[in-house]
Amino acid sequence: MNANPPINDAILQVEHLSMKFGGLVAIGDLSFRAKRGEITALIGPNGAGKTTVFNCITGFYKPSEGMITLNRSDGSSFLLERLPNHEIPARAKVARTFQNIRLFSGMTLLENLLVAQHNKLMKASGYTVLGLFGFSSYRKVSAESVDLAKHWLEKANLVDRADDPAGDLPYGAQRRLEIARAMCTGPELLCLDEPAAGLNPKESLALNELLMDIKNNSGTSILLIEHDMSVVMQISDHVVVLEYGRKISDGDPKTVRTDPRVIAAYLGVDDEEVETVLTEVGDEEVIEQLDTGPDSAHGPGNSASMLAGPVSDTVGHSNGGERVTVEKGAGKADRSGPRAPDERQSTDKSGGRK
């Protein structure tokens, strides 16, 4: 895949990231990079540690080990694990949204977007002193910030409701508003935690368009956690798959989709059974791949970390039926060719295939 790209090609480099909560290893020796101007998706079954990775990147957690480097387009780079929480959006220009929407529900849409421009406005208001006396320089910047807010409200298709409280919006609109608010901080990397969760197909489509628009027109790279495979497969350029806090696959959507480990993770079979399953269903491509041994590029097998080893030792390895059900609907949506797991599913699954 990305065979040693030049350093600045990657906006975000995560190297040997580990996060332990007591004895629980939420992330174990995770390394990946997100390229500038691309949409990188972080996927994995529930509890795989995706949100923990986000919290490490955006400074809500301090990682136990590892290095997270952010390279800004002006050439400066930041070690995110060393920055205080609020400086990550302010200086390293990383913005995020939350899995459970966190809007300022009692403030209007416009106010939400103005709060996002706090640092810029604060500077313009002379840290409140100049603004208190109504200096014209502040008024100019203030008008500009309203224009920027309006721009993003238009992009998010919410401009008609600009003066309504954010808590009054329907769910899908709240998701879009949260993205618009994050974009108002002027980020270079936008981290979206399950932006499509709870959206209906139409809203999901509108979200895809918004994200593609951000990617193409604003120069912001996107890191995305998503369960909705239709979103992931359609818009992402690069997919990183986590399971039990470790990377099991990394590559473009097509490669990842065919990776036997990913399939196993999403269907919830034990690692040893993967081969059996795939042989049973007769996927020749996979069998061929398995014959050559596991892909040495990724997976825990080749890790240098002391944390490497059977992950199931540290994290309970339950075959959560939940994981399968989450992905059943998602997986079928955009399959371009017959793949192993479908054969094991009930017949209604095959309807989604092309």
Next chain:
Amino acid sequence: MAAIVTPESDTVAAPMQRALREAFYAAVIALGLFVLFIGLKTDQNIKNELILVQRWGLLAAVVIITAVGRFLYVGFGQPAIERAKARKAAAPAAVAEPGFVSRNFNKIGITALVLYPVAIVALVGLQGSLKWVDNFGIQILIYVMLAWGLNIVVGLAGLLDLGYVAFYAVGAYAYALLGTHYGLSFWILLPAAGAMAAMWGVLLGFPVLRLRGDYLAIVTLAFGEIIRLVIINWREVTNGSAGISGIPKVTFFGLMSFNVSDPNYIGKVLHIATSSAYYKIFLYYLILALALFTAFVTIRLRRLPVGRAWEALREDEIACRSLGINTTTTKLTAFATGAMFGGFAGSFFAARQGFVSPESFVFLESAIILAIVVLGGMGSLGGIAVAAVVMIGGTEILRELDFLKAVFGPDFTPELYRMLLFGMAMVIVMLWKPRGFVGSREPTAFLKERRAVSSSFTKEGHG
């Protein structure tokens, strides 16, 4: 029991029959409850023996009143309420066109406040105006100012501060000590007292930054008590519980003084009769100016990024951090700004009283200020001003209700029922308007039209 019968079946089953049945149940319950409470009373007879006094008549009266009350409520009250509701639902939603008063509430309010001493003097004369200007005007405005100051911390930033009176005390003692020892003017010490209170606000802010909700409330409460106890025990400086007296009066910007003995006494300068009312009227306008300054700064700050950040902090602290807002400095500025206004009010209080003692800065004061903020509606300046007038003015007016003695006998002192009435008023307002007089929130910016945000969306903050 029968109370959960649906309204539809009310109209079908004869309502009077149901009312009778309910009245009977109510009477039985009342009888069961009160037979021992009211029917029998323990007393001591002349030989110091415990005897039972039987009061069947009183018991019967209570039971009958209960039954009749229930009968009237179920038979007539409930249907009337239902009809009123139905009428309201059937009527087209009348567009609430704000009346003249509500549209110009602020202008009318400020005009009334400016004209108040003039009107009082015109009505009851210079000497008679003392009580009305001092006890009502100044007293209420001090609380308005304090509540507006606390509103920044509690209403905007959502940080529950139970020790606000500490900053009031810092301001008062700052003026009292520096004024008596160094003879500095009020006009120099007013900003100094504000700055000192703000500094204490920051000092309090640091340790409580990580606390939220109940924990924050407890620590701020303790802070208020610490300041009071230090004042009581640091006798060499503060003169302990005896307090500091002889605090210099405010001068009219050094041009005129309000001490009769001074050569530039206002009466001598303006060639008018000697009266203590001038000072009170001057103080009234001074506290009015200070209070309006507080309101002006608050309104201004709300439209600045720092004010929006306070409100955002109240709504969601984690989201604030994800947007690059430094929550530490934001919280500290809220504490400092609120404390500064408390300090201003404190130095004014010291100048007005001419005497300060720790007794003026007990927890009850903090609680009253907080109650005014909550009753008025957190974040709303107008609502808070109305709440202060109702609460402080209401308790002051109790002193004036001499006719109550005719009703309740000569031993009745209405002031003693102050707290009872205060509590009852709070309960009633909270039932009627759970988010205070003005629960809705004015947005600080708008694209097309300014629409108040309903209180159902705003949050109280978690600390």
